[in-house]
Amino acid sequence: MVLSVGAFLVMLGLFVWAIGSSLYQVGRQSLDVWPRAAWMVQHFADPDVFPPKAEICAAPFCRSVDTQPTIVGGNPGHRSQTKMYFCREHPPLLPSYSSRFDDLLRFTYWVLAMALSFIETVVVVLILCSPLMLLRSWLVRRDAGLDGMAGKLGKVVEMIQTWFACLTFIAWLAAWIMFAWW
Numbered sequence: 001m002v003l004s005v006g007a008f009l010v011m012l013g014l015f016v017w018a019i020g021s022s023l024y025q026v027g028r029q030s031l032d033v034w035p036r037a038a039w040m041v042q043h044f045a046d047p048d049v050f051p052p053k054a055e056i057c058a059a060p061f062c063r064s065v066d067t068q069p070t071i072v073g074g075n076p077g078h079r080s081q082t083k084m085y086f087c088r089e090h091p092p093l094l095p096s097y098s099s100r101f102d103d104l105l106r107f108t109y110w111v112l113a114m115a116l117s118f119i120e121t122v123v124v125v126l127i128l129c130s131p132l133m134l135l136r137s138w139l140v141r142r143d144a145g146l147d148g149m150a151g152k153l154g155k156v157v158e159m160i161q162t163w164f165a166c167l168t169f170i171a172w173l174a175a176w177i178m179f180a181w182w
Contacts (some may be wrong), residue, residue: 028060029109029115037175039063059090073102082106114176124170132157132164 030060036056043050050056054065072092074080080103086092094109095103136157 029113032060033117033175033179037178042055055085055178057087057090058084062090073106121172132161
C-alpha cells in the first residue's frame with residue numbers, strides 16, 4: 001500500500017514538474033493559434049510559400065515549410081511513438097521520457113493551450129463587445145418597460161452580441177482544427 005502510494009506520488013510529481021516546466025511553451029502555443037490560422041488562409045493558394053502537402057513547423061511562431069518528422073514522444077518503434085514536423089532550427093520543447101507517459105503529457109499540454117487560447121479569445125471578445133454592452137445597458141435603463149423603441153433596439157443589440165459570441169467560438173474552433181490539421 002505504502003509502495004503504491006509512493007509510486008503514485010512520484011508519478012504525480014513528475015507529471016506536475018513536466019507540465020510546470022512547459023507552461024511557458026503552452027502560453028506561446030496558445031498565442032500562436034490565430035496568427036498561424038491567418039497565415040494559412042492568406043497563403044493557402046500560393047504554392048511558392050505554402051506548397052501542396054507541406055507541413056508547417058510545429059514550433060510556435062515559425063512558418064517554415066522545410067520540415068522533417070521528428071519523434072516527440074512515445075516508445076520508439078512502437079505504436080506509442082509520435083512524430084511531429086519541425087524545421088531544422090526548432091527542436092521539440094516538450095520533455096520526452098520515451099514511454100506512454102509522453103502521450104498523457106502531450107494531451108495535457110494541448111488541453112491547457114486550448115483552454116488558455118479560449119480565455120484569451122473571450123477577453124478579446126469582451127473588449128470588442130464592451131461598447132455594445134454599454135449601449136444595451138443604457139437602452140434598457142432608458143426604457144425600463146422594454147416596450148418602446150429603446151427596448152426593441154436593446155433586444156437587437158443583445159441578439160448581435162449572441163451572434164458575435166457564437167461566431168467567435170466557431171472561429172476559435174476552426175483555428176484549432178486548422179492548427180491540428182497542418
